[in-house]
Amino acid sequence: MKSQNNGETSPRRARGRPRGWEDKTAQNTIKSLDRAMEVFEFLSEAQGKALTVISAEMGQSPATVYRVLVTLEGRGLVEFDPVEQVWHIGPQAFVIGARFLRRTSLVDCARPLLRKLMEETGETANLGIEKEGSVLFLSQVETYANIRAFFPPGTLSPMHASGIGKALLAEMDEARLTRTLQGKPFEAFTEFTITDLAALRDNLAEIRRAGFAIDGEEKNLGMRCIAAPVFDVNGEAVAGISVSGPTSRVGRDDIARLSGSVMEAAQALSLAIGGHATRRRT
Amino acid sequence: MKSQNNGETSPRRARGRPRGWEDKTAQNTIKSLDRAMEVFEFLSEAQGKALTVISAEMGQSPATVYRVLVTLEGRGLVEFDPVEQVWHIGPQAFVIGARFLRRTSLVDCARPLLRKLMEETGETANLGIEKEGSVLFLSQVETYANIRAFFPPGTLSPMHASGIGKALLAEMDEARLTRTLQGKPFEAFTEFTITDLAALRDNLAEIRRAGFAIDGEEKNLGMRCIAAPVFDVNGEAVAGISVSGPTSRVGRDDIARLSGSVMEAAQALSLAIGGHATRRRT
DNA sequence: TTTACGTTTTTCATATTGTGAAAATGCTCT
DNA sequence: AGAGCATTTTCACAATATGAAAAACGTAAA
Known part of the structure; x- marks a missing residue:
C-alpha cells in the first residue's frame, strides 16, 4: 500500500502528505x-x-x-x-458553490453535448457525478415539451434508483462498489425500485453488457431515464449522462433509439475531457 | 424609516430583534x-x-x-x-449553494418565461438580482445559435456595465442608489463603458422613461444586452430579465422588436411572484 | 544512493475566545 | 396593560484555537 510513485506523466509530484494518507485527518480539525x-x-x-x-x-x-x-x-x-x-x-x-463547477471543465465540455442530445431525443438531458454514495446533478438542458422531468442542478439522488447512479455503479470494481453502497439501505420509492443487492448486481451486469442503464420508474412513477457512463483519462467512470422523460414519450420501444444517442453523447464527453471512450480493460 | 408594521396580511410578526436593527451586529460574530x-x-x-x-x-x-x-x-x-x-x-x-435558489420561487417562476423569451427573441435569456452592489446571475436559457453570450449562473458582474444592473439602478430611490454605488469605482471595460456618475444618471433617467435598459458593448465588445426590471409585491425592483447576444444579431434596429418581448417577460414574472407589473408610483 | 530544499503536518505552551446558563430586551397576542 | 415567547446580551470559565518551530515527507539535484 506504499505510494507507487509511477504516474505516467506526473506533472509535479505531491510533497509533504504523510505516508498512509487515506483519511487519517481527524485530530486536526477545528x-x-x-x-x-x-x-x-x-x-x-x-x-x-x-x-x-x-x-x-x-x-x-x-x-x-x-x-x-x-x-x-x-x-x-x-x-x-x-x-x-x-x-x-x-x-x-x-x-461560492457555483465556482465548484468552474473547477473541472466537465460542465463546460458537457453543455454543447447535452444540448445536442436534448435536440436529438427531445427529452431533458442531464449530467451527474457521484458524490459520497449519491448522484449529484450538475447541469441539464431542458426539453421543449411541457411535461418534463426536472432535477435542478445541485440535487442529490440515491444511486440505486437513478439511471446515472446505476451506470456509475456498473463500472465500479468490487471494492469501490461495496464502499459506495455500504450504510445505504435501498429505500423503495416506487414498486419498481430495486431493493436488494442481488437484484441490483444482476441489473448492473446487464448494464455493463448493454453499455447503458435504464431507470424505469424506479424513483418516480411515470418517469423513465436512460443513462450512460463517462470515463476519464484513467478509464474510470467519473460522470454520467442521461435523458429523462415521461413513460408516455420514453416508452420501451423508444429505448433502442434513445440509448444510442445517450451512449454517443457520453462517449463524446469522455473524449472531450481527455478520457477513454470506453471502459478500461483490466 | 421606522418599521411600518402595517403589512396587509402579516402572517406572523417578528419577535425579539432590538430597536435599531440596521447592522449593529459586529460584536457577536465568532x-x-x-x-x-x-x-x-x-x-x-x-x-x-x-x-x-x-x-x-x-x-x-x-x-x-x-x-x-x-x-x-x-x-x-x-x-x-x-x-x-x-x-x-x-x-x-x-x-448547499444550489439550495439558495430553492428559497425564493423567483427562479422557478422565471424559467418558463425565460424559455419563452429565448424562443421569441432567439437570444440567450438571463435572470439576475442585485447582491451587494453587483449583479448576480441566477439562471439562464441559452440560445440555439452557436455564437452565444454566456454568464454562467453564480457569476457576479458590476452594476454600471450591465443591462440588468442598470435596469435595477434606474428603479432605486436616491438613497439606495448612493448606497449601492458607493465605494464602487466605475471600472471601464470597453470604450463604451459609462465611467462617470453624471452620464450614468442621464442614462438611468432614459431607462426609466423607456422601461428597459440597454448595455451596448459596455462590458464586452461585440455584445449587446436588453434588460427590464422585475417588481415585487411592494413595487420594488428585485430582479431583472435580459436577453443578450452579439451585436450582429442584436443590432440597433432590433432593439425595438426585442425590448417589447423583454419587458413583457419581466412584467409576467412580476405578476408571477405576486408583484406589481409596473413600478411603484410614489 | 545520498543530500538539500521546499512544502506540508504535528507538537506544544499560551492566552485568546468560544461557550452555555441565565438575565434582559422587545415583540405580539390576550 | 400584561403575560408569554423568541431573540439578544452579559458574564465567568475553561475549552480550544493559535502561531512558532520542529518533524515528516517527497522531489530534484549531486
Whole structure:
C-alpha cells in the first residue's frame, strides 16, 4: 500500500502528505468550525427555520447557533428574513458553490453535448457525478415539451434508483462498489425500485453488457431515464449522462433509439475531457 | 424609516430583534469562524492554490489555514487535489449553494418565461438580482445559435456595465442608489463603458422613461444586452430579465422588436411572484 | 544512493475566545 | 396593560484555537 510513485506523466509530484494518507485527518480539525459548518449544512437542508427551532433540533445552545448564524450572515452565506423571522441560505453561498463547477471543465465540455442530445431525443438531458454514495446533478438542458422531468442542478439522488447512479455503479470494481453502497439501505420509492443487492448486481451486469442503464420508474412513477457512463483519462467512470422523460414519450420501444444517442453523447464527453471512450480493460 | 408594521396580511410578526436593527451586529460574530470563512471565500475566488500560497497571500499562519481546510474538507466543502497538491471548492459547497435558489420561487417562476423569451427573441435569456452592489446571475436559457453570450449562473458582474444592473439602478430611490454605488469605482471595460456618475444618471433617467435598459458593448465588445426590471409585491425592483447576444444579431434596429418581448417577460414574472407589473408610483 | 530544499503536518505552551446558563430586551397576542 | 415567547446580551470559565518551530515527507539535484 506504499505510494507507487509511477504516474505516467506526473506533472509535479505531491510533497509533504504523510505516508498512509487515506483519511487519517481527524485530530486536526477545528471543532468549533466543524460545529458551525454543521449548522450551515443543517440550515441548507431545512430552510426557513427560526433560531429556536434550529437550536432545538440540533441539540445546541441557542446562543451558539445565534452567533454562528450572525457570523455567516455577515458574509452573506446566510440570510435572515425579518418578516418571517427565519433563516435561509444566502446568495454568497450560491456564488461560492457555483465556482465548484468552474473547477473541472466537465460542465463546460458537457453543455454543447447535452444540448445536442436534448435536440436529438427531445427529452431533458442531464449530467451527474457521484458524490459520497449519491448522484449529484450538475447541469441539464431542458426539453421543449411541457411535461418534463426536472432535477435542478445541485440535487442529490440515491444511486440505486437513478439511471446515472446505476451506470456509475456498473463500472465500479468490487471494492469501490461495496464502499459506495455500504450504510445505504435501498429505500423503495416506487414498486419498481430495486431493493436488494442481488437484484441490483444482476441489473448492473446487464448494464455493463448493454453499455447503458435504464431507470424505469424506479424513483418516480411515470418517469423513465436512460443513462450512460463517462470515463476519464484513467478509464474510470467519473460522470454520467442521461435523458429523462415521461413513460408516455420514453416508452420501451423508444429505448433502442434513445440509448444510442445517450451512449454517443457520453462517449463524446469522455473524449472531450481527455478520457477513454470506453471502459478500461483490466 | 421606522418599521411600518402595517403589512396587509402579516402572517406572523417578528419577535425579539432590538430597536435599531440596521447592522449593529459586529460584536457577536465568532472571530475564528469569520476568519475560516475568509479562507473559504478566498479559495473560491482563487482556486487551485497550494496551502503555502494561500496562507502567504492571506497573511495567515500556514498551520491555521491548514486546519481550516482540513476541517472543511471533512464536510466536502473543500477538496484537496493530491496530484496537483492544491485546494479547490468541493461538491458540498455546490449542493448547499444550489439550495439558495430553492428559497425564493423567483427562479422557478422565471424559467418558463425565460424559455419563452429565448424562443421569441432567439437570444440567450438571463435572470439576475442585485447582491451587494453587483449583479448576480441566477439562471439562464441559452440560445440555439452557436455564437452565444454566456454568464454562467453564480457569476457576479458590476452594476454600471450591465443591462440588468442598470435596469435595477434606474428603479432605486436616491438613497439606495448612493448606497449601492458607493465605494464602487466605475471600472471601464470597453470604450463604451459609462465611467462617470453624471452620464450614468442621464442614462438611468432614459431607462426609466423607456422601461428597459440597454448595455451596448459596455462590458464586452461585440455584445449587446436588453434588460427590464422585475417588481415585487411592494413595487420594488428585485430582479431583472435580459436577453443578450452579439451585436450582429442584436443590432440597433432590433432593439425595438426585442425590448417589447423583454419587458413583457419581466412584467409576467412580476405578476408571477405576486408583484406589481409596473413600478411603484410614489 | 545520498543530500538539500521546499512544502506540508504535528507538537506544544499560551492566552485568546468560544461557550452555555441565565438575565434582559422587545415583540405580539390576550 | 400584561403575560408569554423568541431573540439578544452579559458574564465567568475553561475549552480550544493559535502561531512558532520542529518533524515528516517527497522531489530534484549531486
